[in-house]
Structure formats: C-alpha cells, structure tokens
Amino acid sequence: MNAILGRTNRAFPPVWLSLSDPSDPGDAEPLVQAAIESGLPIDVTASPARWGGLLRNHEEPFVTCIGNADYASAVDATHATDLVQANLIEILSCLGRPRLDIYWLRVLRAVEEFQIAGALEALESARQEGHVGYLGLFAQGPGLAVQAVWQFHDAFEVLLVPRNHADDAAYRLLAPMAASRRVGVVSCRPLNWQGRGPFFRDPRMGKHQAGRLPARILADLAQEHPVMVGVRHPAEIQAAREVQPAAEELAAELGLYRDVLRI
Numbered sequence: 001m002n003a004i005l006g007r008t009n010r011a012f013p014p015v016w017l018s019l020s021d022p023s024d025p026g027d028a029e030p031l032v033q034a035a036i037e038s039g040l041p042i043d044v045t046a047s048p049a050r051w052g053g054l055l056r057n058h059e060e061p062f063v064t065c066i067g068n069a070d071y072a073s074a075v076d077a078t079h080a081t082d083l084v085q086a087n088l089i090e091i092l093s094c095l096g097r098p099r100l101d102i103y104w105l106r107v108l109r110a111v112e113e114f115q116i117a118g119a120l121e122a123l124e125s126a127r128q129e130g131h132v133g134y135l136g137l138f139a140q141g142p143g144l145a146v147q148a149v150w151q152f153h154d155a156f157e158v159l160l161v162p163r164n165h166a167d168d169a170a171y172r173l174l175a176p177m178a179a180s181r182r183v184g185v186v187s188c189r190p191l192n193w194q195g196r197g198p199f200f201r202d203p204r205m206g207k208h209q210a211g212r213l214p215a216r217i218l219a220d221l222a223q224e225h226p227v228m229v230g231v232r233h234p235a236e237i238q239a240a241r242e243v244q245p246a247a248e249e250l251a252a253e254l255g256l257y258r259d260v261l262r263i
Contacts (some may be wrong), residue, residue: 015151015218100133123155134157
C-alpha cells in the first residue's frame with residue numbers, strides 16, 4: 001500500500017529499488033526493463049552511466065541518486081557549491097535527462113558550516129531551476145555526525161538511512177528528528193548483515209522458511225517506512241514487488257523470525 005512520504009506530500013510504494021551491477025553483464029538490460037515495468041522508484045547510485053544509458057528513452061521512472069561527498073573537502077562555501085553543482089551535472093549527463101527526482105546529499109562525517117551551506121545553496125538553486133525534485137539526506141556516516149550536520153538545516157524533505165535487524169543505531173537516532181520535522185524516511189541496506197546471519201543455521205527454521213526470510217525482513221521493515229533494496233536480477237525485482245507489509249501476513253511467522261534475529 002502506498003503512503004504519503006513526509007513533506008513530499010506524495011504517496012510512494014513500500015519498496016524501492018537500487019540497481020546493482022549484475023554478475024552477468026547480459027542481465028543489465030533485462031534488469032532495467034523489469035525495474036521500469038515495476039513502477040517502483042529506482043536508485044542509480046551504483047553506476048549512473050550504465051543505468052542512465054538504459055533509462056535514457058524512458059521518462060516515466062522516479063529516479064534517485066546519491067551524490068558524492070566531495071563538498072566535504074571544500075575550502076569555502078563557493079567551492080562547496082561548485083563541487084555539488086559539478087556532481088549534479090555529471091549525474092544528469094549520465095542519465096540523459098534534465099531532472100533528478102531525488103538528489104541524496106551524502107554525509108560521511110561532520111563537516112564545516114560553510115561546506116554544508118555551500119552544498120545546500122547548490123541544491124536549492126537546482127531545485128528552483130527544476131533540475132532536482134526533492135532534496136534528500138543520505139546518512140552514510142555515524143548518526144551523531146549526520147545529526148550535527150542536519151540540526152541547523154531544515155532543507156531536506158527525505159532521509160535515507162541504513163537500517164536492518166543487525167544494525168539500526170543511526171536510524172534510531174535520526175528517525176525521531178525526521179518525524180519532528182515531517183521529513184520522509186526511506187531505509188536502506190535491509191539485508192546487509194555483513195556476515196551476521198546465524199538465523200540461516202537455526203534448527204527451528206527449515207529450508208523453505210530460510211528461503212523466505214529476506215522477503216519477511218523487507219516486509220517487517222516496510223511496515224514503518226519505505227525500504228530501498230539492492231537488486232541484481234529481474235527475479236529479485238519480482239520478489240520485491242511481492243513484498244506486502246500487511247500485519248496479517250506476518251503474524252504467523254514474525255514471532256519466530258524475531259526470536260531468531262536476536263540470537
């Protein structure tokens with residue numbers, strides 16, 4: 001079910017797609033075609049040039065991209081503005097389109113005030129000129145560092161933050177701030193457990209249950225906010241489309257899964 005996402009005042013589906021480089025190069029075109037047909041928002045951060053070429057003749061997808069963090073090395077505000085403008089121009093050139101629906105400003109660490117001010121000046125100008133639809137904040141770094149950057153600037157309409165059952169520290173810190181500012185939240189890296197997955201070996205879970213677990217995890221997280229999930233094959237897109245965060249679907253299984261996830 002689609003739900004309004006913060007100050008965008010626009011309804012979005014519970015699952016978003018992040019196109020990842022497929023193991024077989026021949027899967028790239030079918031992957032993009034399946035993403036377009038899904039109607040889900042598409043993030044092209046992994047390779048704007050590759051995905052841009054395949055999306056070039058399709059205006060209908062809602063496309064997002066995470067910018068680089070070069071602005072954090074700027075020597076003054078004007079330099080920061082120039083760096084963000086250059087990055088945005090590069091992304092738009094790769095995509096072959098005049099507008100990016102969301103530009104996520106990447107925050108890796110605390111930055112100087114003039115650096116964030118210059119970056120936001122560039123993005124606000126781009127939005128007024130119609131080159132960016134919504135301004136997003138990507139909390140890639142520690143939650144406290146992102147909070148320090150964000151607390152004095154209310155320009156963002158959406159927040160992208162890593163969140164999964166093994167690591168949600170940044171999410172827990174930043175989600176209340178997003179709620180107080182009516183900023184929409186999209187979580188990412190839902191299955192990026194970095195080897196912390198004892199549930200696959202848990203004797204209480206049969207092979208069939210373990211195979212369904214990724215979809216259950218997505219459905220659980222998507223009950224609160226949209227989830228951006230990496231996809232490498234059209235079959236993964238189909239699986240993402242079938243995720244429904246309905247409480248009645250989860251009730252029979254979620255108690256077991258949550259017990260296992262806490263191991």
